[in-house]
Amino acid sequence: MTVKQILGVVSAVAIGASLAACSSSSDSGSTSGSSGGAAASDADWGNCKVTSKPGTIKLTPVTAGTITVETTLPAQGWWNGTTADSIKDGYEYCMAAELGNMAGLKSVTVKNVSFAQLVAGRTNTFDLALAEISITPERAQKVDFSKPYFDSNIGVLTKKGAGVTADNITSKKCAAYAGTTSVPFIQNKLKCQTNRVYPNSQTLYQGVLSGQVDAAFLDTAIVLAEAKQTGGKLEVAGQYKTGEKYGAIYPKGSANAQELDKGIETLISDGTLKQLSTDYLGPAFGGDPESVPVWEVK
Numbered sequence: 001m002t003v004k005q006i007l008g009v010v011s012a013v014a015i016g017a018s019l020a021a022c023s024s025s026s027d028s029g030s031t032s033g034s035s036g037g038a039a040a041s042d043a044d045w046g047n048c049k050v051t052s053k054p055g056t057i058k059l060t061p062v063t064a065g066t067i068t069v070e071t072t073l074p075a076q077g078w079w080n081g082t083t084a085d086s087i088k089d090g091y092e093y094c095m096a097a098e099l100g101n102m103a104g105l106k107s108v109t110v111k112n113v114s115f116a117q118l119v120a121g122r123t124n125t126f127d128l129a130l131a132e133i134s135i136t137p138e139r140a141q142k143v144d145f146s147k148p149y150f151d152s153n154i155g156v157l158t159k160k161g162a163g164v165t166a167d168n169i170t171s172k173k174c175a176a177y178a179g180t181t182s183v184p185f186i187q188n189k190l191k192c193q194t195n196r197v198y199p200n201s202q203t204l205y206q207g208v209l210s211g212q213v214d215a216a217f218l219d220t221a222i223v224l225a226e227a228k229q230t231g232g233k234l235e236v237a238g239q240y241k242t243g244e245k246y247g248a249i250y251p252k253g254s255a256n257a258q259e260l261d262k263g264i265e266t267l268i269s270d271g272t273l274k275q276l277s278t279d280y281l282g283p284a285f286g287g288d289p290e291s292v293p294v295w296e297v298k
Contacts, residue, residue, distance in 0.1 A: 043106045045097040046088035051272065052098040057259040059103040061127050066107045067100035069093075070129040070249075072115040074201070076225045077284025078132060084110040091273075091280045092130035095149075098272055099128075099263045115200075116179030119143065121252055128260055129249040132219055134181045136244075144252055147261050148245035149273060154182055155220035155292065157208055157227060160235045164215050166295035169238075172214035177204040181244060182217040190217075190240075190297055201226075208234060219244075220289050221281065228286030236287065238295040 043050070062068050071092065074082045081087040087110050096108050111126060118129055121142035134152060135145045158164045164172055174192035176182035178199055186195050196213055198204040205226055207213045216223065220239045227234045248264065250257045267273050 043101060045101065045108065046093065048089055048094035048097040050094070050097050050101045052102045052263075052267070054101055054104045056266070057099070057102045057263045059105070059127065059256045059259055061103070061105060061256075062125055063109060065105055066109045067096055067103065067105050067128075068109040068111065068126045069096045070111045070113050070118060070123060070126040071131040072118065072201075073112045075132060075222065076229065077221070077281045078130075079110075080280070080284075084112045089280065091276045092132075094276055094280070095267065095273065096128070096130060098267055099260060102263045102266070103259075114179075115177075118249065119179050124251040126251065127254075127256060131249075132222060132246055133249055134219075134244040135247040136181060142252070144250040144254060144257055146248035146250065146257070146264055148247050149264055149268060150246035152244045152246055153220045153239045153241050153289070153294075154185055154217050154244075155223040155236045155239045156295070157205070157216040157218065157223040157234055158214060158237045159208060159211075160232055162214065162237075164237050166238055166293075166298065169215065169295070170298065173212070174215050174217060175204055175207050175213040176217045177201055180218060181242070185240070185242070186217050205230075205234070220292060221285055224285040224287045224289060224292070228284070236292050239289070239292045240295055240297065 071079055073079055073084070078090050078092045079087050080090040080093070087093050093108065093110070100108055113123055115131060117123055118131060119133060119139050128146070132152070135148060156164065156169070170190065170192050172192060173194040173196065174186045174190065175196040175198060176186055178197055183197055186192050196207065198207055201218070204216050204218070208216045209230070220236065223236050227236055248260065250260065
């Protein structure tokens, strides 16, 4: 199954129902997890319907009995909840639960960290990081990436009816948040007349709502979810195809990398990630990513 097919499933869910990065600078952890499928009866995987087969990969976790995953919150659809101890499901949470179950572990431990620290390789007490992280050569010098598991474009988040278009965007006040690939995109490729970099996703979104900036740039799927959360105050006016793909981050030189890659490949080939996108991303996005107009850099 290709990542493009995953997005196709999200589209189908959004139509039938009518679907960067996302940061808190403090570390916090929570072990949670429940139910389902072939998972061991004493395991706790939150609300995830875990169906993977235990014992199919071998890991040496940083903490015995649990798979420790770093992420950057909030990220609705991917991690449903706003704090580490409130997460019980979501695409990436349940993806981690499936991998943990494959390794014969019993739970997921969530750690909320700064996105900038994460992609800079400044943390290492985790098994993998899942935070809608685009794979780039620059980041790959500091951290080890998994095989890609999701495609991503850069979406343009604006106030509803603001009149921001592909033709006038460079004359607007553009913004992204620190550590994301959207920063060099607006600065070096799009070259907006005014650029602003915020420390995290919350301040980025507030910048648009308050009128400090005209447009926020972040992954299309993420800003669609944010637009839905605002009850129609914000909208995704367009998107730019960048060819970016999400990958998990492993601590540099991790001995678990090969086995985790094996697990991710299995989750792609057996349709598990396809099902997770149906269950979590479609409802969360509040719109079809494929229906967002594709803009060209002028």
